[in-house]
Amino acid sequence: MNIRLIISIAGSLLFARLKQTAVAAIGVTFSIMMFVTLLSFMSGLNDLLDGLILNRTAHVRLYNEIKPNPEQPLNLSEAYKNAHNFIRSVKSSNKRKEIYDNASIMKSLLHDPNVRGIAPRITAPVFFNDGAIEITGSINGIDVEAEGKLFFFNDYVTDGHPTDLKNVSNSIILGKGLAQTLLAEIGDVVQVTTSEGERFPLKVVGYFQSGLLDYDKVQSFASITTAQKLLGKSNSYITDIQIKLHDINLAPAKAIEYEQRFGVDAEDIKTANAQFETGSSVRTIISYAVGVTLLIVSGFGIYNILNMMIYEKMESIAILKATGFAGKDVQRVFMFIALSIGVVGGMLGLFFGFLLSLGIDQIPFNTASLPTIKTFPIRYNPVFYGIGAIFSFITTFLAGYLPARKASMVDPVVILRGK
């Protein structure tokens, strides 16, 4: 009952000064709108940039690295066990690049509940022959389906069909840059020389464009069988196993686990691409900082307008108090005014922020390096709207609290006598 009375008084004060309150609400609307739009746009951009690398990178990659054996014979010698041994001219050991017993490793990986999927791969350095010129590059033998599912391979094939790798024998998809250098068009045959000196003709069935120019200049893709044929290996030959986990944060721990369990080298995405995470978090922090600053500014707007309103309404406050309204009631009236400005302004801000995001989402954004992106990236995340709503509520509460307290302290005697 009392609450209804307070709301009706607050409502009357609000509507008596509709323009002022509208200005205050527009301030909140604008800041919330920008806050939401900024966050949506920024995190859309983050997703895009992260996607450039993260989408195509395995969370954990199993492979055999060519490196010197950490256990040199001297260290195993009983006589020098406690000595500090200096060994010079250590050579890397000739290790097979093949992952040994990969079929059983893949089988046990598929049973791991943390693993979302795996994709086997063969990487092989090759030369592309264009007349007399040899261009260094590398061929990735891939499982097209797994690659498409886990690493969005299909998104980056700009011309041709990825499935042709499987359906057309001895086929290859060239990186766009590489294809331009080779002047190879779809349907052409390119000559490939392996490191063993074998020459092999492969038919071009598509172009691949990752967005990273250097990458596209050297990479090409073939099916696993083609790659095995090319290298003259058996059909169990695999050099890499790429693993995607359900939770990317488990990658470092899992990498260590797999390394020990399978006796191979394992590299996790966090170690390999640490700089991307830093970039993302810095961008996120900046957009939050700007958004919060906007909100604080609009909070000052509310504070000012409420203060003015209180000076204007001194008499009304005094009369309310004289006729039996307690300081607390007066404070509630002004808090209600502040919060209704905040809530209405905030809601409108969320709405217009959504519209603005939709608008930005329509703006064409074509860049040669990002074939899958046609418009500016926007991420629609309800969390941003929630944060915006909570922030608008908190800032208006804080901005309203001081003036409302001041109103509650008004001494009616001073006002009523002073006239």
Add this chain to the structure above:
Amino acid sequence: MNDTILEARNIQKSFDDPVKVQVLKDISFKIDKGEFVSVIGKSGCGKSTLLYILSTMDTIYDGDLLIDNQLMNGRKEVELARVRNEKIGFVFQFHYLLNEFNVLKNVMLPGLKLGKFSAKEVEEHAMEQLKKLGIDHLSHKMAGQISGGEKQRVAIARALINQPLIIMGDEPTGNLDKRNSEIVFEIFSQLKEEFNQTLLIVTHDLDFSGKCSRVIEMEDGRIIRQ
């Protein structure tokens, strides 16, 4: 007729700024139910200060104040607001209506605050009061659109809405012309005669005080005659 509504015992007040000035010195008196009391005195003699103390709005004083035989000293702000709401009706020199509301809502506000009756009942009571004062035709006008004399009558209706023990007025006719002053006085004496309403009016209008049943005269912070 001898129920004491309001009692002041040895009330003293001084202002410290800029030098200590004692404005009220040892004020003691009683008001019984149904009395129509006016307080007169020259400007600056402390009569308004006294009224604001008696109305519980000014809480900084020495001495005891009893309203309805209850001690008011040292009570919380919320409790005093409740006392003002329930037991005291105010009429000020400058009508002091809330311009954001219409006449009816202005009258209803203290009643709604009291919360004893439903909004509908309060509205009925308010209409009754307005009718009693002959201004029910104004009930849906905004407070800013009516004349000074009408405003003062609306203020009286508002003072009456909670059927207070006492009506206090601070120069209620001070800002009105002679005709309207007379109307206001008529209303007050009618309230006293018909409803046995207790009134305490501060004024320096000697015409007005001359017609009251009891006059308290003040000078230099003391009561010199009552």
